[in-house]
Amino acid sequence: MSHQLRNKDQQPTSLRPSFGEEVDEVNAMARNLGGREVFDVNKALENLRADPWSMLSEISDIILVVDKHGMVTRSMCHQDLAFADVVAQWHGHCLAEILTPESRVKFDAKIAKIPHVAKQNDAATGMSSTFGNIELNHLSPSNSQEYPVQYSLHFLKHDHGFALFGRDLSIVSSIQKQLVDAHLSLEQEREQQEQFLAKQHLIMESLLEPAFFVDASNGQLLEYNQKAAKLFNIPSTLSALDINTFLGGIGSKHALAQLLEASSGKGTGQTELAVKTKHQMMPAEVNIFRTAGKRTLFVKLLSNIPEPGQESKNAQLRSFVDKLPDGVAFFNREGMVTSCNDAFLDLTGIGHDIAKANFSVANILSRGQVELNILLDQAAKSGAVSSYATNIRTVYGAQRDVLISMVPLGSGKNRLMGLVLRTNDPTAKTTWPNVPPQQDVSEDEMQTMIGLVGNMALKDIVAKSADVIEKVCIEAALKMTNNNRMAASELLGLSRQSLYVKLRKFGLLNREV
Known part of the structure; x- marks a missing residue:
């Protein structure tokens, strides 16, 4: 005898059992569910109107009685069930019609595992058998919503059908969905936080100055870049450091008090701090901000400190260029001079700030932009131009014979050209840059x-x-x-x-x- 789910057009043919038989089965199923007998048999027989299935529905959210053909002959539910009106419509339908495709397969597999002998023994002894729990999903009439229910499956002896006592899992399913959504949200927030920290680290390390974050409440050093770590001689293993250990304020003030005072006005300001590891004062820019009720200071030290007792290499180079008797200038890709020394101003007769006047090198070359293009092309090909003999025009029209040397500096948009002008000795041989010597006559x-x-x-x-x-x-x-x-x-x-x-x-x- 098969209990596989069938279509609605297969009509049941079983006869309805007597009321006394239903009472016995209901009480047996109640005991199997872990409860006591639902009601006294004698009292129940006195009131034929009493329905034991309705009484069982008070201890179960849903009760479905399915005959051996898979038709729902009874559908009852607790009065407080959220989808009680949907359950009422299941009566007279084939069970397969009100289950999702996955649940149909699951139910058929469950029925197929029930031993046929157990059904016969239960029928002989007059007892109902319990065959464990199964979770099924029901479809709404519009198929737009699913209702998860956990059923306890029982075999009915009188018509070889089944009784399914269900517990509504909608609340559990909703909680599970909320937990999954919360987990996904946490994962998304964690990824966003990792991206933010990566960007913050990249920005910190790209700064040319030592920079760090400080807890404004206790002076704890929260984060710092490698330049700050090198300046303060901080080992990578140390944590929870006090900023006052490395920095001091003006006079007897602590560094934290100095920083808070500098940022107390508009939230940003400048001050001076004593770097204890270098025994020198240096300017600092400080900003204060508040997040999650906590104030944080962002400090950036504005200059590099040379080694004690030594002049920085940049200062030495700057001093050399300024004192050089030859004219030195730097200009960009458009030929505009960005900086120069005094000797260059003397050779060209310029008496104003050349960097602010949009002055082009082509203005002093005798052949103008054409000659400048030749020099730039030669410098790009060979990497430098050495002792290019030509003459220049001063701003007053005077002609001067000079030797030009030029070299490109840097690359990309920030590329500059370094130019050296040297007065030409009349006895010096005039040579063209990177031009192989010509054989005078074949x-x-x-x-x-x-x-x-x-x-x-x-x-x-x-x-x-x-x-x-x-x-x-x-x-x-x-x-x-x-x-x-x-x-x-x-x-x-x-x-x-x-x-x-x-x-x-x-x-x-x-x-x-």
Whole structure:
């Protein structure tokens, strides 16, 4: 005899048992559930209107009676059940229709495990058998909601059906869902906190100055970057450090009192602190903020302290540049001078703050922007320009012969160019940067000119050799400018039209130099 769930169109054929038999089964199931008999049999028989199933529904949230064909012949519930109106609609439906697909499979598997012999023995002894608990999910009429119920499964002897005594798990399910949501929320908050701490650590370490956070209530050092750890000589194993151990205030004040006083006005301010590990005073910028009712100080020390008794390398280099007799200037990718020494101002005749005047290096070069582009191109290719001989114009129009050396500094958007101007010795040889020495006259051309001796007058021979020299100069100019005809004409002091005439004359018009 199969108890697998079936469709609604299979109608039950069992006969209804007598009232006395139902009473016996109900009392037996009540004892199996751990309770006492629901009511006295004699009293129940006196009142035929009394329904033992309704009385059992007072100790169970839901009671379903299912016949051997899987049809729900009774559906009762506690009057306080939240979905009591839904349970009332289950009567007369096939159990499979009111369960989710997963629960149907689970119920069929449970029924299949019930031994057939146990059913026969219970039928012979007149007792109902209990076959453990099972959790099933019911569907709402609109299939938009599920109702979880834990059932105790009992076999009925009179029609070989089942009685399911259920406990509503909606509250438990709701609590479980809240716990899962809370866990997911905590995980999300933990990930956000980890991201925040990672960003904070990255920002702290990217600062050029020593920086740290201090608890405003007790002066405890909360967090610090590596520059602060190096300045204070803090071992990585120490924790819960007092800021007054490393810093002191002005006079006899403690560092914490000094910081609180500096930030008491607008929440931010500047002060001076004594760095005990270096025995020196240094300026500090302090900000105070409040989170979760707790005040915290953020302190940033504004300058680096050199080693005791030694001048910093930056100061030495700055002093060297300032005292150098050669002009030194720094300019950006657009050619605008950002800083220079006094010697550069003397050579160019500038009498104002050059960094604030948007002054371009092209303004002092005799060939202007064209020559500056050549210098920048050569510096980019070879990494430096050394002793480039040219002349510059002062702001008053005077001409000066100089040697230029230039080197790129840094990279990217912050890239600068370092420029050195040195007065040119008239006896110094003029050289072009990174241009291989030209062979003045080829062997064939030299032999040709020697062969002219005796056949031509000297002035004619000189005129002939002038063409050779002119060709060599044009080739050198084209090499310097990477075959840029316009720039080459500027270097040679020719118009573009004159240069093209000479290129055609010497067969260089379509030639890659």
